[in-house]
Amino acid sequence: MSALLKWPITARDSLPLALWSAREIAAATGGEANGAFQVSGVEMDSRDVRPGDLFVALKGEAMDGHCFVDAAFAKGAAAALVSEPVDGPHVLVADTTEALEALANAARGRAEAVRIGVTGSVGKTGVKEAIFAALDRSSRGAAHRSVRSYNNHVGVPLSLARMPARSKFGVFEMGMNHAGEISGLTAQAKPHVAVVTTIAPAHIENLGSMEAIADAKSEIFAGLVEGGTAVIPADSEYFERLKSHAEKSGAKVVSFGRADHADVRLLDAIPMSHGGTLVTATLGDARLCFTVAEPGDHWISNALCVVAAVRAAGGDLGAAGLALAEMGGLKGRGARHRIGAPGGNALLIDESYNANPASMRATLRQLGQTPATRRVAVLGSMKELGDFAAKFHAQLAEPIYEAKVDFAVLVGEEMRALARELGKPSAHPLGNPLTFAHCNSPDEAIEQLEEYGITAGDAVLVKGSNSIGLGALITHFVGREI
Structure with a gap:
């Protein structure tokens, strides 16, 4: 009992426990x-409404949320x-x-x-979740994050509007398909820490080049608050390009990876028997040894990114x-x-x-490193690659053989290029027979x-x-x- 009486009281404790009141919503949005x-x-989807929610009736090109207000109330809005x-x-x-954007502000x-x-071509959702898990643990549940992949022009303000007044940390994912999209998202979130996980040929159909992808992801730095930190991949071919964008925004740059300058x-x-990895990293003034439960070399890089972001945010590294x-x-x-x-x-593996x-x-x-009697790969088409699609799909033949896949199921029109590559007699490495099938659905x-x-x-x-x-x-x- 004495320990409870000594529990520290802060100004945050006087903030409301409810997310929003009618008066606060009206004041924020200028509404009545x-x-x-x-x-x-x-919530903006009536199917996901839970008792106590505020249902936001958004009007889109194909759907008007006002048609679902009654359904939202029926579910407990x-x-x-x-x-x-x-x-x-x-x-x-x-x-x-x-009004939703005003509520987010x-x-x-x-x-x-x-x-x-958090943005990046690969891994942003996993990194976002890991950063949140770390900060939520150290803040005793006072961290907030965007759920699922709510990372677009509606998802980011929705995620901000859901942030409780007592939050000590907020972690927000930001995605894009075209140049200029992240600029709008980072202007709403105004992050203290801006993370780029990696640069890869995702959405290259719309952006045209890897350099353009790096430039588009770098838009996240423009929204940083004064004195903010940019966390970027040291091993990326586009490290200097990312660093230049960050520095032009006045950010402090922190890099992560295997490179000597990280x-x-x-x-x-050290690989572990369950598929994870025991990682030792240096932070310049300290060393940290920890286990990464998620298997795969890419999660080693993700983990270093998480550590860099948590430290930049003032979180607990333990x-x-x-x-x-x-x-x-x-x-x-x-x-x-x-199964x-x-x-x-x-x-x-899903x-x-x-x-x-x-x-x-x-x-x-990672599949190739997974102990198995047989390895099967079900691979669906990769979208938004434009004129590069056939090339990038065909190039998957090499990692398939390196993984010692026994049977590959290729799904989708774009996968025909890979099927043609796997069907070439010269494509079969000696001693590594592979059967495959191409499907439409x-x-x-x-x-x-x-x-x-x-x-x-x-x-x-x-x-x-x-x-x-x-x-x-x-x-x-x-x-x-079975």
Whole structure:
């Protein structure tokens, strides 16, 4: 009891526990409140509404959220943010999209949270989750982050609007398809720390070159608060380009990686029996030894990035190490399932949410390092590669053979280029026979795998762009009964 009485009281303790009140929403948005209420969350999809949420009725080109206000109230919404009068508690505004952005600005202004923005061609969601896990642990639950991949012009303000007033840290993912998009997102988040995980040929169809991709990702530095920190990959071919952009924005630059000039530099990486890695890194004035639970060389780089970002944000490095040791794979981004198979269990690796040439190579490399009786790769088309598509798909033949894949299922039109490459007699390395099949849909891929016959000891990697729909294959095999 005496310890509780001595618990330190801070100014943050006087802040409201409810996320927003009707008065606060009206003041932030310039709207008119109808009814007195408090909300515990903010949601824009009526299907995801939980009791106590504020439902934001956004108007899009194809859908008007006002059509779903009744559904939101039926699911327990406490109020709605609308531009048309409705039955039930609400705040009436001129434009709900602008009102959501205003609510996001108010949330950012009232919380004294250190904000971290995360972007990059590969790994941004996993890095965002790991940074959050570290900061949430050290702040005793006072960290906030964007959920799922809410990283666009709607997802970022929504994530900001959900940030409680008592938050000590906020971690926000920022994505893009075209130049100029991240500029708008970073202007909203105004991060204290801006992270670029890596530069790879994702969205090259829209941007045209790797240099343009690096420039577009560098837009995140322009939104940094004065005295902010840019965390960038030291091993990237575009390190100097990223560094130049960061310095022009007045940022302090902190780099991570294996390169000798890295500020957070890998000293040693020892593979562990469960697939993770024991990592030793130097931070210049200190050394840190920790376990990375997630398998794969790419997660060593991610872990160094997380350590650099947590330190820049003033977080606890010990908590970062513990968080990395406990990280599990995310749905569609590395989740591992033991599925029933004749004779026992097989391993199913779910990387079905996204794919580009760099992440394809990284996950195939990890598949090759995974102990297995047979290795199977189900690979879906990589999107937004434009004129580079055939080249990048065909180049996957090399990592497939290096991973000693026994059977490859290629799904989608763009994968025809890889099928042609694998079909060449000269493509078959001596002593490494490979069978493959090309499919047009996930249903056909399921049929191919069922015909092939997954058995105990097999390792099956499923990876492709989300639009290919390989999540259906994951659902099928995780839910089937043997």
